[in-house]
Amino acid sequence: MDTETASAESETGEVSIEAEQPAEMAPAARPPFLPIPIRDQMLAYSHAITFEQLIDEPSQYAELCRLRYTETRLTASCQALMARYSETLHILALVTEEDPDTLAVVPVIARVVNACSRLDLRILTEEGDLTPLQILAPELDVRRILDEWDLPQFLIFDEEWELQAQWGPRPGAAEEPLEAWLARHPEFEASADDESPSGQARYAALTSTLIYEMRVWYNSGLDVACQEEFCELLETLQADDDGAEQE
Numbered sequence: 001m002d003t004e005t006a007s008a009e010s011e012t013g014e015v016s017i018e019a020e021q022p023a024e025m026a027p028a029a030r031p032p033f034l035p036i037p038i039r040d041q042m043l044a045y046s047h048a049i050t051f052e053q054l055i056d057e058p059s060q061y062a063e064l065c066r067l068r069y070t071e072t073r074l075t076a077s078c079q080a081l082m083a084r085y086s087e088t089l090h091i092l093a094l095v096t097e098e099d100p101d102t103l104a105v106v107p108v109i110a111r112v113v114n115a116c117s118r119l120d121l122r123i124l125t126e127e128g129d130l131t132p133l134q135i136l137a138p139e140l141d142v143r144r145i146l147d148e149w150d151l152p153q154f155l156i157f158d159e160e161w162e163l164q165a166q167w168g169p170r171p172g173a174a175e176e177p178l179e180a181w182l183a184r185h186p187e188f189e190a191s192a193d194d195e196s197p198s199g200q201a202r203y204a205a206l207t208s209t210l211i212y213e214m215r216v217w218y219n220s221g222l223d224v225a226c227q228e229e230f231c232e233l234l235e236t237l238q239a240d241d242d243g244a245e246q247e
Contacts, residue, residue, distance in 0.1 A: 048122035068107035082116035173225035
């Protein structure tokens, strides 16, 4: 079989000789790209998106999140806590896109987190890649929790990536108005499982109505309740750590 030798001349004038290949044979195909598995916790965490990346997306969902963020004002007590907060915490939010609770609550938590340099927030959607969650919290059965948890849920990790607390899906003060709304609209939950075009159209219309009403509730006081409940949890974590150091 005829062969040919490939050669290349470098800038210095030297000639490099590559391995001889049969002239009539095509070069072997490269193996498909195999991504390196995510194993490091920080790498896994950074694989989730930031709130800023979320609201930069060209969608109505992102626009509503951006609007809710601009509507949120931190209380004086929350600002004071964030100014003196000394714990480094990584917060991972597991959310459902276009969900009324997600749109109401996540922007409030993002506003709190952005007021403190010791805190950061990343977001995973249940519809997306949940590998970061599996790596950060291997003790959790991801398939089971997606069936059991009401989203959004906020998982709070310390500097050593130990899970310290979990909060969600909404402040306790939001339960009563939500239950009253669901009692007035029993078709909301029924239409969620209706795959027919009419059922999905009805569910979309009711979801839009609930999103609007939740905005009213939160702008009328639940934003404050959400901040206070979440900040109380953060303050407890700091107190626990201070107590452990003294021991």
